[in-house]
Amino acid sequence: MRESETHPVVVAWLCLAVFVATPDAAVAQEPAASAVLIIQEAIRLDGRLDEPFWRRAAPIRLTQQAPKAGEATPFETTVRIAANQENLYFAFECLDPDPRQLAVHTMQRDGDVAGDDFVSIALDTYGDRRTGYFFRVNASGARVDGLIAGPEDPSLDWDGIWDARTHRAADRWTIEVTIPTRSLNFTRGLDAWGANFERNIARVQTVLRWTSPTLDSFFYDLSRAGTVTGLAELKQGLGLEFSPYTTGRSRKNFPVGDRDFLGAVGGDFSYRVTSQLAAVVTANTDFAETEVDTRQLNLTRFELFFPERRTFFLEGSNQYQFGLGLEDKFLPFFSRRIGLIDGEQVPIDVGVKLNGRVGRWNLGVLDVRTRGTTLTSGERVRSTNLFVGRTSVDLTEKLRVGSIVTNRSPDGVQRNTLAGVDAVYRTSELFGDKNFFVGMWGAATTRPAGSGNGNRAGYGIKVDYPNDRWDCFVSFHQFGESLDPALGFVPRPGIHRTDWACEFRPRPRKDGPFGWVRQQFMDHRFYRITNHQGLVESQRFSWVPVNVQMESGDRFSVNWLPTLENLPVPFEIADGVTLPIGRYRFDRLIGEFQTSPNRRAQFGHTSGFGTFYSGTLYQQSNYIRYTSANGGWQAGVSVEQNFGELPEGHFVQRLWQFNTTYAMSSYTSLTSFLQYDSVSQTIGNNLRLRWTLRPGNDLFIVWNRGWKRWYLSPSERTLSPDTELLAVKLRWTFRA
8 A cells, every 4th residue: 555645744743833933941041151251361371370461360160071971080171261352262280190191192283082082062053052062172283174064973074263272181181162253153242152062082982071961962952052251352353365376287198108298277255244244256167185085885776975075165054954863864955966076076267155144044045057078988078057045043952943945957058946945843841851852844957858757756854852861863854756856865766765763772780790881782773665656675773682881892793684675677786787677685694893983903894694685795994003102103904795696697896995085284184095896996105295384274185196097808917007187286375
C-alpha cells in the first residue's frame, strides 16, 4: 500500500504548534560579565597577560561540563575580556598540575585539534541567540575558526582575520586572543553580546565551560550563551576592505610536454552597508590556494558529496543553511555548482554577495557571472549569471521561518529556478534543560527541457531530541522524480524517505564493574526509501549493541546491518561487474577500533564482513598517524579496500592516502597530500606552502602533480605523468 503523502506534514504542524504554544519550563538565569574598556593602553600579543588592564578585568571562572558536570577540578580556568573601539581581547589562564602532558597535534591554521588541549570562544554578535562566530586556539597557538548556524556543528572552513599567542609556565598555560571588530558583522550600539567559553583537557577528556555546564548542552548553542556587556562603543571604521591578489601559474601539458605560463590579478572588495550587513564584490576570482578534495570509494548508484572549500563561498555560508538536519540528502543551494563542472574549474569573471542581518531579518544574496569555456570532454559551457537569494526572519527567539530562490544553470544553457520555504523551531528548555528541535521545508523547481512531466516538488519534516542520555529523531522526506535544482544537490530524486534513530548513551558509575567505560552508545537506526510509485528501493536497519568509549579515550564498536536493495535498472558496481535488475537482501557485520585522538601515535581499524547483493564483500580500512611532541611534524597513512566476490564478477578497489605536515610556526606550514585509487588508476599529489606574513596577508605556493597508470598489454603497466600545475598566489588585505 502506498504511504500517505500528507500525514508527515500534519504531524509536523501539530508538533510545531504544540511547542510554540507551550511555555518552556523556567531555567536559571545565564551568567553575565563585562569587558574592561581600554583607551590608550597597548597590548603586546605574547600570551603572557602582563598588561595592567588584565588585572582590572574581572575573571570569569569556568565550570566542569564533562564528564562530571559541576564538580571541582584541578584544571582551574579563568577568562578575562577587554575591548577598545577597534578590537576585542580575550585572555585565558589555564592551570595544569603538569603542563608537560599537554596534548598538541598541530601548529597549522585550521588543523585538526580534536585531540588537543585548547580553548574556544563562541560569540553571538547579533543578539539573535542563533548565529555567530567560533574561535579556537590550541596550546601551541594553532587557530581554528568558523561560523555558527545551529547548536550542534559549526562550519569550520571560514577564515577570519584575527590573532592569538600562547605562553607556558611551570603550573599553567595562558593565551591572548585579539579579534578586530572589522572581522565581524554585529549590531552597532548593542551593549550586550552572547558569549560562551570552553576549555578542553585532552588527556583526561575533561571539558570546562562558562555557561550551560551540563551534559545535555552544546557549546555552539547560543540560546544557552551568557552575556558580555560593555561593547556598545565598538566601531568598524569606514567598513571598507580590499584584498587584491596576484597569481602566477605554470601548467604542463602531457603527453606533449608543452608548458603554459599564465598570470592573473584580481581581488575582493567589501563594504559594510551597516554594521550587520556586508556587500562583497569579487573580480577574476582565483582559488589556487584551495585544498584538494579527499577521494572516496563509491559502492552506491548515487553521486557522492564533497564539501565546499573555497573561501569566497564560505564567507557568510551560515546564512544559506536550509531546513533542519538535511545534510547531503537535499541542498537547495550547493555552492560547488558555481565555478565547477565535473571537477573542472569554470572561470568566474565577477561575483557579488550581500550577507548579514537587518533587524530580525537574515539576508544572503549571491550573483556570480561565469565565463564561457570548453571542458576537456569537449563540452562547451556558456557564460551565464547564477543567482541565489536566501531570507529568514526570527518570529520568536526559538522559531525561524525562511525562503530561498536559485536561478539559472551552471552550463549556461538550461533555465532552472528553485523556490523553497522552511521553518525551524529550537529550544534548549524542554523539561527544564533538554534540547528539542522541529524543522519543516518545501521546495519546487521549474521544468527544464527534457525533464519530463513528473513531480518537481519536495518537502520534509524532522523532529529531533538530541541530548546526552537519549539522542533520538524521526524524519520524513519526499523528493519528486523531476525535482532538479541546477544549483543544488539531490542525489536521489523520485523517492519518499523515512528515517528514525534512537541512541541510549549511559555513563557507568566509576565504582562499578564498568568503571573503565566513559560512555556506552547503544544505537538503533532505520531508513526506508520508496520510489514515487510506492515500491521499496532501499531499506536498512543498523543495530549497534556495542559502542564503547573508554576512559582512556580509545573506542570500539560492533554494528549489524541487515539491508534490502531493489535495483530498478542494471547497476555496474565495478568495472566489468554489472548487477542485474532484482531484489537483493544481505547482512553485514562491521567491527571498529580507534585509539584516542590525544595520543601522539594513533591507530584505527575497521572491518566489514557478510553478504552483499548476490555475493559477498569484505571491506577493510586502516590508518596510522604520528605527531611530534610540539605538533610541528605530522604524518599519516590510510588505506581503504573493497574485496567483492559476486557471481557477476570479482573486483578489488583500493584507496591509499598519505598526509605529511611540517609547521615551522602557527603562521607557516608545508603540507603534502598524496592519493591513489585503483578505480581511476591515478596518483595525485598536492604540495601546499602557506606563509601568513600577518593575519590577512598570505603567500601560497601550490604544486599539483598527477600520474596515471596505462594498461598497454596484459603484462605491462606504465605509470606516466598526467597533469602538473605550479601556482604562486599572494593576497594582501587593506582595511579602512
